[in-house]
Amino acid sequence: MAEIKVNVRGETCPIPLVEMRKALRKAAPGDVVEVVGTHPASKKEIPMAVEALELELLGVQGADTDWTIRIRR
Amino acid sequence: MKSERTTIILHSGDMDKVYSALIVANGALAMGMEASIFCTFWGLQRLQKGGLEKGPLSKMHMLGLGKWMIKQRMKKANVASLERLMNDFKELGGRIIACELTMEIMGIGRDDLRAEWIDEYGAVGMYIREARDSSITLFV
Numbered sequence: 001m002a003e004i005k006v007n008v009r010g011e012t013c014p015i016p017l018v019e020m021r022k023a024l025r026k027a028a029p030g031d032v033v034e035v036v037g038t039h040p041a042s043k044k045e046i047p048m049a050v051e052a053l054e055l056e057l058l059g060v061q062g063a064d065t066d067w068t069i070r071i072r073r
Numbered sequence: 074m075k076s077e078r079t080t081i082i083l084h085s086g087d088m089d090k091v092y093s094a095l096i097v098a099n100g101a102l103a104m105g106m107e108a109s110i111f112c113t114f115w116g117l118q119r120l121q122k123g124g125l126e127k128g129p130l131s132k133m134h135m136l137g138l139g140k141w142m143i144k145q146r147m148k149k150a151n152v153a154s155l156e157r158l159m160n161d162f163k164e165l166g167g168r169i170i171a172c173e174l175t176m177e178i179m180g181i182g183r184d185d186l187r188a189e190w191i192d193e194y195g196a197v198g199m200y201i202r203e204a205r206d207s208s209i210t211l212f213v
Contacts, residue, residue: 014096015153017103018161025165052104 001030008037016042017049020071024053027073032058035071040064046071078107080207082200086115087131088140088155094213095158101209102165110162111200113172116213117179120171120186125155159190168192170199 006023008016016037023033035046043060046069050057058070079101083094094116098108112120119125133139153161163169170193171186183194193199204210 010151011153012151014099014103014158015161018099018165021103021165022161049104054105 001032002028003032003034006033006035008035008039008042010038012039013041013045017045020046020049020069024055024071024073029073031073033071033073035069037067037069038065043067043069077105077209078109078203078207079209079211080109080111080200080204081210082111082113082212083116083119084114085131085213086118086128088126088128089131089143090213091116091119091125091128091155092152092158094211095155095162097211098167099158099162099165102162102167106209107166107168108162109168109170109203111170111172111195113175117172117175117181119155120169120190121181122185122187125159125187163190170195172196 004023004027006019008019011019016035016039020033020035023035027033037043043064047057047060050071056072058072061068079098081094081098083091085091094110098110101108115128119128129137130140130143169190171191173194173196176182176194
């Protein structure tokens with residue numbers, strides 16, 4: 001199982017969502033995608049997208065302006 | 074996963090409205106939907122070679138001064154360029170349809186357009202075919 005890191009620090013809407021989606025498309029089932037970012041809205045929106053994509057949210061950590069989200073494809 | 078679709082008519086060529094269309098469309102794709110943008114009238118002009126970033130601001134354009142000011146603010150906020158949003162939209166499987174009637178009215182040929190972005194050339198029938206199966210449709 002690979003672990004894929006996505007750094008969207010400093011990026012604003014909709015780039016964190018888009019980069020998350022690009023990474024998930026490239027990931028194999030079971031791979032973990034870790035997204036690191038600083039855009040506050042994305043911290044709420046990425047878990048919404050994970051739910052809509054019916055994937056597993058492994059964790060949301062950190063402050064609204066410095067967060068890490070882990071997703072299993 | 075449910076396959077759902079967002080269909081957007083981009084009638085405006087205003088910079089801020091092109092941003093709205095591409096941001097919504099990218100959001101839809103990121104959240105697992107399909108997305109199509111039908112470019113018509115002034116929106117089609119943004120598909121012309123070198124035209125994507127050329128639109129005026131829909132309000133307070135002030136002969137370009139307003140657009141320049143907004144661009145500065147967007148740069149400071151690190152907002153992605155329209156070129157980047159379009160490339161992301163295409164990479165995530167988004168579809169662009171160019172309106173053939175507009176091309177005829179405005180004398181725009183296929184050679185004038187960014188062919189690598191355009192999936193189909195069509196008319197109202199193609200829009201209705203996609204929109205009737207869409208859970209989100211917007212006119213921008």
